[in-house]
Amino acid sequence: MTDQNPRSTDAAESFGIxxxxxxxxxxxxxxxxxxxxxxxxxxxxxxxxxxxxxVAGAGIGWFxxxxxxxxxxxxxxxxxGRLEADPIDIDTKxxxxxxxxxxxxxxxxxxxxxxxxxxxxxxxxxxKKSQALVSQAERGLDEARxxxxxxxxxVKLAQQELDRTSALVPKGFATIELLDQRRQQMNSAVAxxxxxxxxxxxxxxxxxxxxxxxxxxxxxxxxxxxxxxxDGPIEYRVANVGEVLPAGGxxxxxxxxxxxxxxxYLPTAEAGRVRIGSDARIVLDAYPGHLIPAKVVFVAxxxxxxxxxxxxxxxxxxxxxxxxxxxxxxxxxGREAMVRSGLPGIAYVATDPSVAWxxxxxxxxxxxxxxxxxx
Numbered sequence: 559m560t561d562q563n564p565r566s567t568d569a570a571e572s573f574g575i576x577x578x579x580x581x582x583x584x585x586x587x588x589x590x591x592x593x594x595x596x597x598x599x600x601x602x603x604x605x606x607x608x609x610x611x612x613v614a615g616a617g618i619g620w621f622x623x624x625x626x627x628x629x630x631x632x633x634x635x636x637x638x639g640r641l642e643a644d645p646i647d648i649d650t651k652x653x654x655x656x657x658x659x660x661x662x663x664x665x666x667x668x669x670x671x672x673x674x675x676x677x678x679x680x681x682x683x684x685x686k687k688s689q690a691l692v693s694q695a696e697r698g699l700d701e702a703r704x705x706x707x708x709x710x711x712x713v714k715l716a717q718q719e720l721d722r723t724s725a726l727v728p729k730g731f732a733t734i735e736l737l738d739q740r741r742q743q744m745n746s747a748v749a750x751x752x753x754x755x756x757x758x759x760x761x762x763x764x765x766x767x768x769x770x771x772x773x774x775x776x777x778x779x780x781x782x783x784x785x786x787x788x789d790g791p792i793e794y795r796v797a798n799v800g801e802v803l804p805a806g807g808x809x810x811x812x813x814x815x816x817x818x819x820x821x822x823y824l825p826t827a828e829a830g831r832v833r834i835g836s837d838a839r840i841v842l843d844a845y846p847g848h849l850i851p852a853k854v855v856f857v858a859x860x861x862x863x864x865x866x867x868x869x870x871x872x873x874x875x876x877x878x879x880x881x882x883x884x885x886x887x888x889x890x891x892g893r894e895a896m897v898r899s900g901l902p903g904i905a906y907v908a909t910d911p912s913v914a915w916x917x918x919x920x921x922x923x924x925x926x927x928x929x930x931x932x933x
Contacts, residue, residue: 633910634919635832637822637881641842641901643813646788650676650807651781656799659809663795667786667812674809676782685775692772695765702761706754709747716740716747790815793899813899819855819884822905829879831909832857838883839919842903849919851889854907856882881907 630636655677661667720740726732794811797803820840824832832854840850861877883905906919 630906631913631916633908633913634906634915635824635828635909636904636906637824638902638904639820639822641818641820641840641899641903643790643815643819643899644817645793645899646790646812646814647808648673648784648786648810648812650784650803650805650809652676652778653803653805653807654678654782655802656797656809659795659799661792661795661810663792665792667790667792669786669788671786672783673786673792674784676784678779678782681775681779681782685772685779688768688771688775692765692768695761695768699758699761699765702754702758706751706758709751709754713744713747713751716744720744784809786812788812788814788816815890816887817884818890818899819882820852820903820905821880821882822907823878824881824907825878826861828907828909829857829881832881832907836911837908837915839906839915840883840885840903841906841919842901844901844903850885852883852885852905854881855884856880881905883907 656674657677658675659673660675661671661673667673720737720743723732723737723740727734727737790813792810792812796808796810803809834854834857836854838852838854840852842848842850858880861879863877906915908915
């Protein structure tokens, strides 16, 4: 009894050959046909086409690299980063409930502009109480001054009686005993005058304390009016009307439009030559035709591991120094609404002040900040 060879059947079927079952025959080797020359030529064409695609892609990548990362002369370093603006949290000073909100996310605010008001009814009640205490302290001070005036008249009268008695004793018209009484009256009046003077000072201190309480409550009420500390856009609104926040609760996060920068990371060989105040250029990926002049404002004193979002020239550049380049605040004036953080780009830093910037980083017109940096 003979059966068909399963392996021979599978091999034959893979080349499109149908093998009929055979019965009564001995098992024979399967016949395997080799691919035709036409199929070989087709595979060769596909391989050549794939190779051409890879070469074309490499050429396009090389051209893009040359356009976006021009060759730099020695003395100019570069690194990639993201354009950032200093975030500022607008928080509450005291625990309380939000009464009103005047701005929302995306709104442009000016320094000193009111953005929110907290509920201050409890502070206003305390303020009225302190004002009543001020009125009471003022009346107490008036009374103490009146008593002082009265005691001053008593001292004047006692002094006059003492003088007359002192003149009559030598002539025999007054006794020594009466003179001693006048002296005691004079001392008592002076002591009463001193006590009245101290009561005036005490009443004055009480009035000052009450006045300071009024000033304190007024300051606290003003502190419950939240204002923008700088010019810039509102980035986030964290709380809403009616919410009760603790002391230091965040209501808004805004961007400081006057402090826009980019952090890059350079290896030791390049970071060691960077100085505070060195010239820099920022080129954003979204607007490669716009050059933004900047200055180095920070050089890290210690190396750190390179963040994952930062590209490095070699794989060995694991420890890098953080360099911060900042856009001139004068160039940002009038463009506060255009500031947006998070845009990726490249910062070029001059490590040698004697090296001239290449033509690709020399703007033909006065440098300007692209208007499309707007939110």
